[in-house]
Amino acid sequence: MKGSKIFVAVIVFVFFLAIHTGFAAEKKLVMVGWGGAWEETMKKAFGDPFERETGIKVVYTSPIDFGKMKAMVESGNVEWDVSQAGFFRILPAAKAGIIEPIDYSIVDKSVLAPGTARKYGCGGEYEAVTIGYRTDVYKDAPVGWKDFWDVKKFPGPRAMYKGVYYTMEAALLADGVPPEKLYPLDEDRLFKSLDRIKPHVTAWWRSGSQSQALIKDREVDMLTAWNGRLAQLTHRGDPVAISWDQALFVQSAWFVIKNAPHKKEAMEFINFASRAKNQAMVASEIFYGPTNPEALKYIDEKVARWMPSHPDNFKKCIELNSEYWEDNKDRLTEKFEAWLMK
Structure with a gap:
């Protein structure tokens, strides 16, 4: 028992x-x-x-x-x-x-x-998408997206993000649209602006690591890229710098x-x-x-x-309008991808 x-x-x-x-x-x-x-x-x-x-x-x-x-x-x-x-x-x-x-x-x-x-x-x-540039190529820093589009003042191959976020805002800012009047995006105007830079864009990147490699290996002299990816290169001693004018953040x-x-x-x-x-x-x-x-x-x-x-x-940055993209991402992505194929 x-x-x-x-x-x-x-x-x-x-x-x-x-x-x-x-x-x-x-x-x-x-x-x-x-x-x-x-x-x-x-x-x-x-x-x-x-x-x-x-x-x-x-x-x-x-x-x-x-x-x-x-x-x-x-x-x-x-x-x-x-x-x-x-x-x-x-x-x-x-x-x-x-x-x-x-x-x-x-x-x-x-x-x-x-x-x-x-x-x-x-x-x-x-997180911000900024203009990254090689300091061994350009003596002066680009100031905003107008300079990114200015291939006479800043000659050399470019790379850009292969997506609608940031890319479309940059196109309108380069064309002189004031930040406070970005939204709703003027679609006709932004695609005309993209038409002007397209011949000088030799690579469209999808990942942050791809953007890093493009400028580190000097496949391009200037590009749009996440600030963190560019800062990593600068921190390691690569001749790469960030321009914060009109950086686009989320x-x-x-x-x-x-x-x-x-x-x-x-x-x-x-x-x-x-x-x-x-x-x-x-x-x-x-x-x-x-x-x-x-x-x-x-x-x-x-x-x-x-x-x-x-x-x-x-104080130099511009915030993306998340509410706008909630309603327009799919439609504009379709238009953007068709434009890339032209």
């Missing part, structure tokens, strides 16, 4: 231990992102310290795929919790009902710059997938990732600008000058 009681006690202990272990295993969140260096930086600056502070393990996966995300939500089998993307991607996803509103009872939006804490995304970083914000299995943990992570010192660590690695203004205090001044959010740069 005594042996039976001990046996039962052991079984009960194992049962409760299994339950406890099961709950502990659930204390995690899944971040879907962009892989590679991005993932490594997020892990170093956010994921590892977040796990040490909270005990919540961050599991990483990539790449982010909004089509797959939609299928997960519709099937009721959501595997991802949190991610980061530009608002021109977040807004259509929110409209499709596959993103949760940010819970500002958990996320402290008071530490973030005005306009960076929105209903379906907040914090993250500022906010790449954190968001939570609809019906995320670890929704509360995801909100806690976003709050953690909004802290100044954490954002400073990321910015110093990938050179995109923090959305917490206090983060600049923890970034070396020389490094900060490679970022959109440095005050001297930010």
